[in-house]
Amino acid sequence: MKLRTKIHLFTTLLMLILLALMNTGVYLLYERLAINTEYEQLKGRGEELLTSFNQLTDATDPSIILRAYMPTDGAVRVLNDEGKPIQSVHASLEFEKFNLQQSKDDTYAKSEIDGVPVIMIETPAIWVDGSVVKLQLIQPLNEVASNADLLKLILVAATTIIAIPLLLSNMALSRIILKPLERLALAMKKSGSSGNYEKVDKAETGKDELAEIGRTFNGMMEALETNYRKQEQFVSNASHELKTPLTVIESYAKLLLRRGFTNEQVATEALGAIVNESRRMNDLIIQMLELAKNKEDTSLSLKEIDLSLLLESTASQMRQAYNRTVELHGGSSLFIQSDEQKLKQLLFILLDNARKYSEDKIIITAAKEEKSITVSIHDFGEGIAQDQIPHLFDRFYRVNQDRNRKTGGAGLGLAIARELSEKLQIHINVQSKLGSGTCFTLLIPYNLEGGKEGGR
Ligand code: ADP
Numbered sequence: 183m184k185l186r187t188k189i190h191l192f193t194t195l196l197m198l199i200l201l202a203l204m205n206t207g208v209y210l211l212y213e214r215l216a217i218n219t220e221y222e223q224l225k226g227r228g229e230e231l232l233t234s235f236n237q238l239t240d241a242t243d244p245s246i247i248l249r250a251y252m253p254t255d256g257a258v259r260v261l262n263d264e265g266k267p268i269q270s271v272h273a274s275l276e277f278e279k280f281n282l283q284q285s286k287d288d289t290y291a292k293s294e295i296d297g298v299p300v301i302m303i304e305t306p307a308i309w310v311d312g313s314v315v316k317l318q319l320i321q322p323l324n325e326v327a328s329n330a331d332l333l334k335l336i337l338v339a340a341t342t343i344i345a346i347p348l349l350l351s352n353m354a355l356s357r358i359i360l361k362p363l364e365r366l367a368l369a370m371k372k373s374g375s376s377g378n379y380e381k382v383d384k385a386e387t388g389k390d391e392l393a394e395i396g397r398t399f400n401g402m403m404e405a406l407e408t409n410y411r412k413q414e415q416f417v418s419n420a421s422h423e424l425k426t427p428l429t430v431i432e433s434y435a436k437l438l439l440r441r442g443f444t445n446e447q448v449a450t451e452a453l454g455a456i457v458n459e460s461r462r463m464n465d466l467i468i469q470m471l472e473l474a475k476n477k478e479d480t481s482l483s484l485k486e487i488d489l490s491l492l493l494e495s496t497a498s499q500m501r502q503a504y505n506r507t508v509e510l511h512g513g514s515s516l517f518i519q520s521d522e523q524k525l526k527q528l529l530f531i532l533l534d535n536a537r538k539y540s541e542d543k544i545i546i547t548a549a550k551e552e553k554s555i556t557v558s559i560h561d562f563g564e565g566i567a568q569d570q571i572p573h574l575f576d577r578f579y580r581v582n583q584d585r586n587r588k589t590g591g592a593g594l595g596l597a598i599a600r601e602l603s604e605k606l607q608i609h610i611n612v613q614s615k616l617g618s619g620t621c622f623t624l625l626i627p628y629n630l631e632g633g634k635e636g637g638r
Contacts, residue, residue, distance in 0.1 A: 185363075189356040197348050198341075205337040212333055216326040217301060221290050224303050224321045227251055231258070231317065235307050244310055245271055253321040256300070260309065261316040268315065277320060299323040362392040366399060379407035412577075419578040423466055423592050427459035434459075469594040473577070473601065482521040482605060484630065489516035489555055493546055496529045500544070504537055512548030516555050519629045520606055528602040529559075531595045532622045536561035538591065540619060554609075554625040562619035571612050575600040607631060 183191075231251035238244060248258040248271045257272030257280070270277070277295070284291040284304040291302045302320045309315040365382045372380040381403050385396025434452040442449035490512065497508040536544045540563025547558045566574065566581055573579045580593040603610050607627050614620040 186356045186360050193352045201341050213330050228319045255322050257320040259318040299327050379403040427463045430459045431456050466592045472598050487522050490514045500533050507543035509545045524602050531599045532559045539563040554627045558621050558623040560621040565616040565618050566614040
C-alpha cells in the first residue's frame with residue numbers, strides 16, 4: 183500500500199472513530215441525564231402519593247388518590263405481597279399486561295412497552311386494610327425517546343457533514359507531506375540513473391522541516407558536485423603536469439637514439455634534460471602524494487615547541503642549502519603547543535617560495551600577540567599582483583607560467599601549506615606588491631582549540 187493511502191486511511195479512520203465515540207458518548211450522556219430527570223420527578227410524585235396514602239381512610243376510594251398522582255400517560259399499581267395487582271390506574275390498557283419487578287439494588291427499573299421505553303419505581307406502603315403492599319409508579323419516556331431519536335439524527339448528520347471536509351483535509355495533508363518527499367525521491371532516482379548531481383525542485387521557498395530536508399539534500403549534492411569537479415580538475419591538472427616532462431623525456435630520448443651515439447654534445451644535452459625532467463616529475467609526484475597524505479592523515483603529534491629555536495634552525499638550513507641571507511628578528515622563548523614536524527614543513531614551503539621568487543635577502547620576524555604568535559616571512563622579489571592573491575592557495579595555481587617553468591614549481595606548494603595551516607589552526611595573510619616583494623604572515627595559536635584538529 184502506498185504511503186499516501188496509508189496516511190489517508192489511517193487519519194480518516196482514526197478521526198471517524200473518534201467522532202463516532204464522541205457522538206455515542208454525547209448520546210448516552212443525554213439519555214442518562216434525561217432518564218434521571220424523569221426518575222427524580224417520578225420519585226417526587228411517589229413520595230407525595232405515599233403521604234396522601236397514609237392519610238387514606240376506609241371511606242375514601244383509593245383509586246381517586248392513585249389517579250391523582252398517576253404520571254402523565256403512565257400508570258400506578260398496587261401489588262399484594264404475592265405480587266398480584268389489587269388496584270391499578272393507567273392511561274392505556276397495555277399497562278395491565280405489564281409485569282416488571284425492580285431489583286433491590288436498583289433505584290428504578292427500565293423496560294419497554296410496545297417499543298416505548300418506560301421507567302418504574304417501587305415503594306412499600308400500608309393498604310387500606312392494613313396489609314403491606316407494593317406501590318408501583320410507571321412513567322413512559324415518549325418525550326425522552328423522541329428527543330433521543332432527534333439527537334441521534336443530528337449527530338449522524340453532523341458526523342456525515344464533518345466527515346467530508348475531514349476527508350478532503352486528510353487528502354490535502356497527505357499531499358502536503360508527501361509532495362516534498364516525492365520530489366526528494368525523484369531527485370535521488372534521477373541522480374542514480376543519470377550519474378548527475380540532481381537537486382530537489384522548489385526546496386528553496388518552504389520554511390518547514392521537509393523543505394529543510396530538501397535544502398540539506400541540495401546542499402549535500404552541491405558539495406559532492408564541487409568535490410567531484412575539484413577532483414576532476416586535480417586529475418586533469420596532474421596528468422597535464424606529468425605529461426609535459428614525459429614528452430620532454432621522450433623527445434630527448436629519441437634524439438639520443440638518433441644522434442646520441444655519434445654526437446657527444448647532443449648526448450650530454452639530452453641526458454641533462456632527461457635528468458632534469460625526471461627530477462621535476464619526481465618532485466611533482468612527492469608533492470601530490472603529500473597532498474593525498476595530508477587529506478587522510480588527520481592525527482597531530484602535539485608537544486611544546488620553542489618557536490624561536492624552530493625558526494632559527496629552519497633559517498640556518500636555508501642559509502646553508504641555498505647560500506642565501508636569511509635574517510631572523512624576534513624574541514626568544516616563544517613557546518607554543520603544536521606539531522613540530524608539520525609546522526616546520528609549512529615554514530619550509532613559505533621560505534622556499536621566498537627563496538625561489540626573490541634574489542635579495544629574506545627576513546623572518548616573530549612577535550608575541552595576545553592570542554597567537556605572529557611570524558612573517560618577507561622577501562624582496564617580484565611580488566604578486568593583487569588579483570592573483572586569492573588564488574595562490576589553489577592546487578596547481580601558478581602566477582606566471584614562464585616564471586614558474588624557470589623555478590620548476592607545479593603550483594602545489596601553497597596548496598599543501600593551506601592544508602597544513604588548517605590542521606595547525608594557523609591563519610595565513612598575504613601582502614604583496616609587484617616589484618617590491620611579498621610578505622606571508624602566519625598567526626600561530628599558543629594552543630590548538632578543541633584538541634587535535636582545526637581550520638584555517
Ligand atoms: P610553486 O611550487 O609553483 O611555487 P606554490 O603553490 O608554492 O607553487 O605557489 C603558487 C604561486 O604563487 C607560484 O606561481 C608563485 O609564482 C607564487 N608565489 C608563491 N610565493 C611567492 C613569493 N614569495 N613571491 C612571489 N610569488 C610567489
